[in-house]
Amino acid sequence: DFNDIRTTLQALIALYDNCNSLHTNAYDEAVTTPTEESVRRALAIQLIINREWGLAMNENPLQGSYIIDELTDLLEEAVLTEFERISERGGVLGAMETGYQRGRIQDESMLYEQRKHDGTLPIVGVNTFRNPHADDGTAAPATVELARATEQEKQSQLERVTDFQTRNADAARAALAELKRAAAGGENVFAVLMDAARVCSLQQITEAFFEVGGAYRRNV
Numbered sequence: 001d002f003n004d005i006r007t008t009l010q011a012l013i014a015l016y017d018n019c020n021s022l023h024t025n026a027y028d029e030a031v032t033t034p035t036e037e038s039v040r041r042a043l044a045i046q047l048i049i050n051r052e053w054g055l056a057m058n059e060n061p062l063q064g065s066y067i068i069d070e071l072t073d074l075l076e077e078a079v080l081t082e083f084e085r086i087s088e089r090g091g092v093l094g095a096m097e098t099g100y101q102r103g104r105i106q107d108e109s110m111l112y113e114q115r116k117h118d119g120t121l122p123i124v125g126v127n128t129f130r131n132p133h134a135d136d137g138t139a140a141p142a143t144v145e146l147a148r149a150t151e152q153e154k155q156s157q158l159e160r161v162t163d164f165q166t167r168n169a170d171a172a173r174a175a176l177a178e179l180k181r182a183a184a185g186g187e188n189v190f191a192v193l194m195d196a197a198r199v200c201s202l203q204q205i206t207e208a209f210f211e212v213g214g215a216y217r218r219n220v
Helices: 003-016 036-051 066-088 091-097 100-118 151-167 169-184 190-199 202-213
Strands: none
Touching (some): 066 100, 169 202
């Protein structure tokens, strides 16, 4: 329920530092496909900042502040350190072969979850300052509308994919062969990937890459 408050502050900081692309999450995205009401609230954050919050119309209003400069320096130092780690592993592609980037993301995610559960990372309403009436029946019931596809919608989607694959069977076979050839040869696959996407499903493309490079599995 408090996520849109966090998103508002995050949006302000991003715009204060000249962010050129911004998306404000709906507060229930962690639970389900956002509802119409939550999407309106998320969009309203941007509209209010853009139309009503005058300070946001100034170019980088925090420039020159010691704490902002200090945090910027610390962030740049951390980014450069990470670049050096990737460079030591043979660059982006070399690091990918050992699963370095994926491992770092998973490690940080596990650390976040651990700190959230042991309380060292306080999150208001989640692990601290929780609703004291949440379990006694006096709190307002949490009614979150879960967006789920009906069985008819699922079958309709499957039928469309099957029909798409059938109609493009011959073209897909040739496109996937070219995609695998380019990937196996170490070429830039962007162009052939775009060609394949016109006649192949995502599953077909993914399986083609798995055939060439294998599927990554991390031991935790």
